[in-house]
Amino acid sequence: MSVQVDLERAPDSETDLILLDGQVPATTIWPIAGGKGGTGKSTLTANLGVGLALLGYKVILVDGDLGGADLHLFFNQISPPRSLGSFLTSETRSLREVLLPTPTENLKLICGGNELVGAANLSYLAKERLIRHIRALDADYVLVDLGAGSSYNTLDFFALSNYGVVVCTPEPQARVDAYGFIKNTVYRKLRRRFSKSEQIKEVINQFSKQAGRRTGRICALVEMIGEANPQAGREAETLLSSFHPRLLLNRVRRRRHVDEVNRFLDLVWEYLSVKMDFVGYVRNDEAVLEACEKRRPVLLESPKASASRDLYNILMKGLRVPDRLHRFNSEEAGKLSQVAKNEARFW
Numbered sequence: 358m359s360v361q362v363d364l365e366r367a368p369d370s371e372t373d374l375i376l377l378d379g380q381v382p383a384t385t386i387w388p389i390a391g392g393k394g395g396t397g398k399s400t401l402t403a404n405l406g407v408g409l410a411l412l413g414y415k416v417i418l419v420d421g422d423l424g425g426a427d428l429h430l431f432f433n434q435i436s437p438p439r440s441l442g443s444f445l446t447s448e449t450r451s452l453r454e455v456l457l458p459t460p461t462e463n464l465k466l467i468c469g470g471n472e473l474v475g476a477a478n479l480s481y482l483a484k485e486r487l488i489r490h491i492r493a494l495d496a497d498y499v500l501v502d503l504g505a506g507s508s509y510n511t512l513d514f515f516a517l518s519n520y521g522v523v524v525c526t527p528e529p530q531a532r533v534d535a536y537g538f539i540k541n542t543v544y545r546k547l548r549r550r551f552s553k554s555e556q557i558k559e560v561i562n563q564f565s566k567q568a569g570r571r572t573g574r575i576c577a578l579v580e581m582i583g584e585a586n587p588q589a590g591r592e593a594e595t596l597l598s599s600f601h602p603r604l605l606l607n608r609v610r611r612r613r614h615v616d617e618v619n620r621f622l623d624l625v626w627e628y629l630s631v632k633m634d635f636v637g638y639v640r641n642d643e644a645v646l647e648a649c650e651k652r653r654p655v656l657l658e659s660p661k662a663s664a665s666r667d668l669y670n671i672l673m674k675g676l677r678v679p680d681r682l683h684r685f686n687s688e689e690a691g692k693l694s695q696v697a698k699n700e701a702r703f704w
Contacts (some may be wrong), residue, residue: 367609386491386499388421388514388521392534394505396524397607400645400655401668402502403431408672410464411696413681414497417456419467421514422504423479425459428467432459433652440468444490445483452490460704479510488517507541515542516549522636524601527614532621536629539602543629547582550596557582557589575630597630605671606638614638636675639667657704660697669693697704 388447389402399422406418420428420441429437438456449455457466481488491499503511525535544565549556564578575597583590605621609615618635625633639645644662648655656665672678673690685692 359615365678366369384492384494386501388501388503388517389524390511390515390521390535391505391524391531392501392507392538393531396505396526396531397639397645398505398524399428399431399502400517400607400649401524401607401639402500404654404656404665404668406464406498406500407461407553407656407674407697408668409498409500409658409678410461411693412672412678413463413699414678415463415495416500417465417467417494417496419452419491419494419499419501420469421501421511422469423510424469427503428502429457429466429468430652431649431654432466434466434468437466437468442676445479445487452487452494461700469577484510484513488513491517507538509545512542512545513549516546519600520603522605523633524605524607525653526608527606527610527617533682536621536625539625539631539633540629542602543600546596546600547578547593550592551582551589554586554589555587560585572630577637580629581595587633598632600634601634603634603636603676605636605675608641609638610641637667637671639664639671647685653704658696660701664668665694665697668693 370639387405389398389405398474399420401551402418406416409416420426420427422428423441426440429435434457437457438459439449441455443449443455444452452467457468459466491501501514501517503514523535523538525531544561547561548558560581561578564581579590579593579597582593591632604618606615606618615638618638622633622635625631640663642655642662642664644659645655645664648658655662656668659665669690673680673687673693677687679687684696
């Protein structure tokens, strides 16, 4: 690992770069979703993106909440000059053309297309084109903020990665919706994987209709697929074993809210055959609301707030993102507050 700093150029030069290493890592995509609205997905997407940028990574945030986009408001961009609408109507040929800068040099934003009527109901071809271009974005991390619910578009965007993040609040209703979202994602993945096999599609459809009257365990469905076609059964097992969504608990008010997480994860494993990882929690904090009112990420508005400290731990411990500049390790995640404080001067 080598670090090269060009000291001959003026500090404000656009070409004043820090070269971190000789190899370009593959882009990591994190879709961020949840079963219901109001769980704080957009707030967390904005702040996780800022945190990744503070750790030295090149980050692009994509507002995938088509028809209900609001991610740009966390960056004080009231009327974005460019958005996904320009891309979806083919006014621009590439997502790179709708990238918007933020005060942090290595953090860029792609706003949603609220101005485009019908944006939430993409055609299959438009959706696949958008997915291809998201995959091709030049960044270390691409975070995609998804809308609430389990529409096919939302499920397919969540399937951009096997390691997407599901945001849930402690309320029982939110847990039910989060479970439903994961369940719908599993069915959607299986249906898409076997879309060309009428035999397997029929097995899946029949099972989904009967699941409420039987155990409903996905492992039973995999067995049925294997009985119909052994090769398809093995493919279904591989598909499920590679799917590892993360759970992020937001607005935690009591310790028991965190203690209840393991029971939820066990339920997901028992009935859906999905190994879900808990990456951490964010405490309920008035500082988050105050930052939202000022249209700023809480990491920059209140770097030492309890919610900010929780986010540092989620990034470096739960999501296991190392500091790319080698300033501190995961046990020193709290030191990100000083980095955030310094960065906030430019916002």
